[in-house]
Amino acid sequence: MEEIRLIEVKENILSDNNAKANELRDRLRSTGTFMLNLMSSPGSGKTSLILRTIEALKDELRLGVIEADIESTVDSEKVASRGIKVVQLKTGGFCHLDATMVSEGLDVLGPQDLDLVIIENVGNLVCPAEFDTGAIKNAMILSIPEGDDKPLKYPLMFSVCDVLVVNKIDTMGVFDFDLRAFEKRVRALNQNIDIFMTSCKTGEGINSWVNWIRNEQKAFSTLA
């Protein structure tokens, strides 16, 4: 009878991805490219916010977009129609992007010629929160129709983000959304998160959001 041995492992399951994400950040530092990972539920306005951001920044920064979609290329076509470098990653059923996929996308874009890369992650508040993409900052959108209880249902997503965009504020009168309770729930999980209120439809609040990106990009590329 063979002896049963118990071996201690204590290894983080995500350590491979985390290591790849750190390598990717080193690469971005060397080219001074600020990469932002944008996450949210489907239909909360990721593509609309990216298009608004492109409009505001395309004359001052060299932009690139990494689009992740399980199947379609609808979003990347919208971005490409604005004359912006875009790469479409088909995740083939995967619910999130990981650092390896993003790194491959970045190779196609050529980060040495870019100041700002925005990743449009797969629409989902669960899985993308678990996987570090190698981005410099993480952003999420929560749109008013989704409801003010989402921080309680998806605490990890609200915890890992540096910035939160509350979108579709033009619909505030139609939905029963308690903004004060919402903000309190978010801050309990993440005290330092920056919060912006926007409407991609009317353009309200877009300037403040764009200014945040502008400042973050500048700070990053100066350090790099």
Added chain:
Amino acid sequence: MHELPIVKSIFDICIKHATANNANKILSVTLKVGEISDLQDQWIQRYFDFLSKGTIVEGAKLIIKRVPLVMRCKLCSESFQVNINERKQVECPRCKGTKLAYVSGREYIVENLEIV
């Protein structure tokens, strides 16, 4: 849906450590998974069985230890367990403070392997 890539990582870690320890077979794998993660136990085992077919890991039992979500109040240092599904507001039960830090609940660790 993200169980498959995570199970692949678990599988790779098992093979690495089993090989380093000259194991003929892995009997069990103990994981520590924080409650805040959305992994479904039954799917982890199913994917694991699928990936491990024909390897020294085949037939290994996954033992998943869930680590409760515990937060600490930054104001009064009280640590408390949080049941996300039952609360409308996450706050310190002692001083009602809402500036909180994670103590546990986000773990994603292969703890140990039983091998022969």
